[in-house]
Amino acid sequence: MNNSRRSFLRNSASLLALASLQSGRLQHWQFEKKRRVALIGTGWYGKSDLFRLMQVAPVDVVGLCDPDKNQLKNAASLIGERLGSNKEIATYGDYRQLLKNEQPEIVLIGSPDHWHALQAIESIQSGAHVYLQKPISVDVMEGEAILAAARKYNKTVQVGTQRRSTPHLVEAKRRFVDSGMLGKVHHAEMNCYYHMRNNSNPPLQEIPDYLDYEMWTGPAPLRPYDGLPHRGWWRAFMEYGNGIMGDMCIHMFDTVRWMLDLGWPEKISSTGGIYGSSPGKSNIADSQTAIFEYNKLNCVWQHRTWGTSADPEYPWAFKIYGENGTLCGSTMRYDFIPSGKGEKIHGDVLFEREKYPEDLREKDIELFAAPATRAHMQNFLSAIDNKSRPVADIEEGHISTASCILANISMKLGRPLQYDPVNKIVKGDPEATALLKRSYRSPWQHPDYQKI
Numbered sequence: 001m002n003n004s005r006r007s008f009l010r011n012s013a014s015l016l017a018l019a020s021l022q023s024g025r026l027q028h029w030q031f032e033k034k035r036r037v038a039l040i041g042t043g044w045y046g047k048s049d050l051f052r053l054m055q056v057a058p059v060d061v062v063g064l065c066d067p068d069k070n071q072l073k074n075a076a077s078l079i080g081e082r083l084g085s086n087k088e089i090a091t092y093g094d095y096r097q098l099l100k101n102e103q104p105e106i107v108l109i110g111s112p113d114h115w116h117a118l119q120a121i122e123s124i125q126s127g128a129h130v131y132l133q134k135p136i137s138v139d140v141m142e143g144e145a146i147l148a149a150a151r152k153y154n155k156t157v158q159v160g161t162q163r164r165s166t167p168h169l170v171e172a173k174r175r176f177v178d179s180g181m182l183g184k185v186h187h188a189e190m191n192c193y194y195h196m197r198n199n200s201n202p203p204l205q206e207i208p209d210y211l212d213y214e215m216w217t218g219p220a221p222l223r224p225y226d227g228l229p230h231r232g233w234w235r236a237f238m239e240y241g242n243g244i245m246g247d248m249c250i251h252m253f254d255t256v257r258w259m260l261d262l263g264w265p266e267k268i269s270s271t272g273g274i275y276g277s278s279p280g281k282s283n284i285a286d287s288q289t290a291i292f293e294y295n296k297l298n299c300v301w302q303h304r305t306w307g308t309s310a311d312p313e314y315p316w317a318f319k320i321y322g323e324n325g326t327l328c329g330s331t332m333r334y335d336f337i338p339s340g341k342g343e344k345i346h347g348d349v350l351f352e353r354e355k356y357p358e359d360l361r362e363k364d365i366e367l368f369a370a371p372a373t374r375a376h377m378q379n380f381l382s383a384i385d386n387k388s389r390p391v392a393d394i395e396e397g398h399i400s401t402a403s404c405i406l407a408n409i410s411m412k413l414g415r416p417l418q419y420d421p422v423n424k425i426v427k428g429d430p431e432a433t434a435l436l437k438r439s440y441r442s443p444w445q446h447p448d449y450q451k452i
Contacts, residue, residue: 028356031057031381038063038104038128040095040119042075043230044364046110049131049160051082052373053108055356057381059083063102065092067212068230082358093212095119099126106384109133112234113241114220117142120157121447124149129384131377133160134254135246135401136394138220141437143398144424145447150394152452158380158390159397163255163331165375167350172327172334173259175345181336182322185260188299190252192244192316193309198236199280202226219444226281236282238408243284244303245270245404252318253292254392254400255329256299259320264399265292265299269416270407276306290407301407331368409435424449 037059039050043066053059061079066072076089092098099107099122107123108131109116117137123130124146136159137143150157163169176182207213207225214222216229221239223229234240235247256262272288286306292299302310309315317330325338336345349368353360359370376392383390402419409432410417418427426432440446 028055029058030378031385033385034058034060035381036060036062036103036105037108038065038098038102038106039075039079039108039110040065040098040123041109041111041115041133042066042068042072043110045133046108047075047078048362048365049108049110049133049373049377050079051362052370053106053131053377054082055358056374056378061089062104063090063092063098065095065098067093067215068228069093069210071230093215096122099123099128104128106131112216112230113246114138114239115218117146117447118219118444120146121149121452124153124155124157127153127155129156129380131158131160131380132394132397134397135242135250135404136397137401138241138246138405139436139438140402140405140419141424141449142447143402144449145452147394147398148449148452149447154387156380156384156390157394157397158376158383159392159394160373160376161251161254161392161397161400162369162372162376163251164258164391165379166331166369166372167375168334168347169255169329171347172329172336176325176327176336177259177320181324182320182327183324185320185322186297187321188256188260188297188318189321190249190256190299190301190318191310191314192248192252192303193305193307194248194316195305196244196248197277197284197286197305198233198282199278201280217441219440219446221441236280236284238283242405242408243288244305245285245288245290245301245408246401248303248316249290249301249407250400250404252316253299253301253403254396256318256320257400258391258396259318259327260297262294262297262299264419264421265294265403267291267293267416267418268403268406268410269293270411271414272411276304285411288407288411290404290410292403292407331372 035057039046042064064075072091076091107128109119110133113135120130120132136146204224204226213225227233270290272285275287277286287304290301314328314330320327325336328335332349334347350371351367352371359365379391406417406419413432417432420427
C-alpha cells in the first residue's frame, strides 16, 4: 500500500471518529450492513433491545409501534437521540400498518406476552426476521404456529432467552459441562425467590385518551381498566401471560436445557397456588414447584414471592448436580463446587462499561444483561447473514415456553402431563389437550399452525 493510500485511510478514519465524537456517541458496530428495523412495543425492554442492536450494527429505524401515544412519543425521541439523527421516525398505533407501510427487514417485538404470537407471525409473513421476547406465546398452539411460520417463510427468529449468550455462562458451559468436568448429570434445580408478585388492589379508572386500550388488549380478555397495564401491572394476571413460571422459569429452564442439550421433557408435573401473599387482584401463583422429567434426569423449579431465598447468593438461578460436582449459575455469577477435595471455581458477570459508556447513561438499564443481549443480537445477525439457526432459535424458545405453559396446566388439573410434539396433543388427556389453545377475543383469530 502506498503512502498516499495509507494517509487517505488514516485521515478518513480520523474524520469518522471525530464525527462520532461530535455526535456525542461512540460506535462499536460489529456489522457493516445497515438494517431496516422496526420495534413493536416501545416500553422499557423493547427500547433496551433496540439500543443493544444499535450498539452492534448500523440501523435505520423505519417504524415504532405502541398503543400508548405518550410512550410512543417518548420512545421516538430517545431513539432519535441515540441515533444522532434528525430524521423523524414513523410511529404507529397498529402494528399491521407498520408492517404494511415500512416493510422492515428486522422486527423487534417487546410487547406483552399475549401479543407475541400474532405480531411474530405477521412480521414473518411480511418478510421480516424477528427478535422475539420470551415467552414466545401464552398457549402451546401459538408457539407451534410461530415455529411453522418461521420454517415456511425461511426467516430467522431469535428468542430473547439471552442466557445462552451470557459471557460468564457460556464460559461455565465450556469449562465444566462440555469438557466433561461436571460428569454425568441426573438432577438440576432452578429457582426464583424475588418478591415480584404485585399484590395491589387499585380502583377502576377512566381510560386515558392517549391509550388505545382495545388495541393494547387485542386477543386477550378485556379487563376493566384499573391503571396503565404496560408498566408491569399486566404481569400480575394470567389473562396476559403465564405468571412467574412463564416470566422467570423459562429463562433458567432454557439455560439448563442449553447447558445439557435437552429437548422436550418426557413428563411435566406442577403444584402451587396463592399461598403467602396479601389480598389483591393478582391471580398468578405466588408459590409453585414444577418437575420437568427426562430419562434419569429431573429438572426441578421452585418460585416463591414471599419469605427468604434458599440461597441468598443465588436468588434467581440454576444448580446442575453432576457426579463430579455442582455447577451453580445466575445472571451475576457462577460457581463450580467439586465433589470431595478441590477448590471452588468462581466466575463473575462481565460488564462492558468502558467499551460502552453510553450504558451508564441509559435509564433503567440492566447492566448485567447488556453484554448478553449484545452478544445475542450479534448471533441473530450472523444467523440472518449465514442463513443458519441462531443460538436461541424459535424451536428452542418454543420448547422452553411450552414446557412452562404445560407446568401451569398441570398445576391447574392436578396431574402430570406428557406432551406429544409430533401429534401436538397431551397423551391420553383430552381435557389437557383442549387447554393447549386459549380462546381469543373477537374479532382476533387464533393462529392455526396447519394453515400458516
